[in-house]
Amino acid sequence: MTTYIVFSLVALAAAVINSIAGGGGLLTFPVLALLLPPVIADATSGFALLPAYFTATWGSRKELTQVPRWLWWLVVPSLVGGLLGALLLSWSGNRGFVVLVPWLVLSGTLLLLARPFLTRRGDAVSSPSHASPVLLLTAMSAIFVVAIYGGYFGAGIGILMIAALGLIGLEDMRQAVALKNALTGGLRTLAIGWLIVESKVDWEYGLPMAGGAIVGGYIGGKVSSRAPRGVIRGMVLAIGFGVAGYYFWQLYGLSVMQVAGE
Numbered sequence: 001m002t003t004y005i006v007f008s009l010v011a012l013a014a015a016v017i018n019s020i021a022g023g024g025g026l027l028t029f030p031v032l033a034l035l036l037p038p039v040i041a042d043a044t045s046g047f048a049l050l051p052a053y054f055t056a057t058w059g060s061r062k063e064l065t066q067v068p069r070w071l072w073w074l075v076v077p078s079l080v081g082g083l084l085g086a087l088l089l090s091w092s093g094n095r096g097f098v099v100l101v102p103w104l105v106l107s108g109t110l111l112l113l114a115r116p117f118l119t120r121r122g123d124a125v126s127s128p129s130h131a132s133p134v135l136l137l138t139a140m141s142a143i144f145v146v147a148i149y150g151g152y153f154g155a156g157i158g159i160l161m162i163a164a165l166g167l168i169g170l171e172d173m174r175q176a177v178a179l180k181n182a183l184t185g186g187l188r189t190l191a192i193g194w195l196i197v198e199s200k201v202d203w204e205y206g207l208p209m210a211g212g213a214i215v216g217g218y219i220g221g222k223v224s225s226r227a228p229r230g231v232i233r234g235m236v237l238a239i240g241f242g243v244a245g246y247y248f249w250q251l252y253g254l255s256v257m258q259v260a261g262e
Contacts, residue, residue: 004205006031007031007032007205007208007209008208010209010212011210011212012212012216013216014026014052015049015220016217016219016220017239018217019052019059019220019223019224020158020220021177021240022157022161022180023156024049024052026243029045032205035205039200040202041202043200043201043202044206046154046195047192047195048205048210049210050188051213051217052216053181053182053184053217055214055215055221056185056220057181059219059221059225060174060177060178060222060225061178063174063177064175064182066172067175070168074140074179077143078184078186080147081143081146081187082189082190083191084147084148085150085151085152085153086152086190086193088151089151090198099251102244105156105160105243106244108160108240109237109240109244111163112237113237142164146160146161146164150187151187151188152191156243157188158180159239159240161180161184162176165179173232174224174229178224178225
């Protein structure tokens with residue numbers, strides 16, 4: 001019982017992080033990997049955090065209603081890309097391009113950091129009807145590519161999604177986070193659905209953790225919708241650099257230490 005409670009609390013904290021910027025799997029996967037094989041731990045972690053996207057979206061629904069048309073335009077490429085990513089994972093049976101994860105997340109975070117210096121205030125496009133065909137196609141293509149990645153792997157998907165949304169000029173970080181949660185929740189639902197069909201989810205730990213994630217997602221949604229824009233932006237950047245640093249360490253730091261030890 002103690003294990004279930006601890007795991008649920010970990011999932012709650014991870015869901016709060018996921019609701020703001022992504023990266024919550026860095027908490028849930030390691031604790032599950034202590035008891036489960038890596039692939040099962042990864043799938044169970046994804047399942048446990050999935051409900052948080054929906055409670056986070058509900059918690060920030062006010063911000064989401066301010067960009068409804070963008071949601072309808074981007075949800076289709078997001079869902080199709082997520083399903084394609086899940087199918088690629090199912091067919092390939094591995095996640096070989098994990099070496100690209102820190103570079104992708106770092107690039108997305110740097111893009112968010114540099115955006116105020118690269119664009120003029122007032123560049124935001126509030127509706128697809130006000131966007132040029134080139135901007136609309138670019139936004140849909142970017143979301144589609146990010147969604148493929150999210151269905152295939154998913155680490156840092158929130159950071160990359162927010163960076164892609166920056167292409168349409170969403171200067172209000174709270175709106176970007178709300179739209180990110182809705183789109184990511186949809187594509188991750190398809191991806192996790194395939195893992196469930198393949199019997200990769202451990203229900204014994206996944207269900208209690210999903211309960212904690214539901215609460216965490218709602219808390220994260222409320223935080224992201226009520227906190228000042230500058231605070232949310234700072235939290236997103238901090239989480240982005242933290243996720244990139246974690247994966248850089250996992251891929252390169254440990255290898256350097258092993259070589260030095262030899």
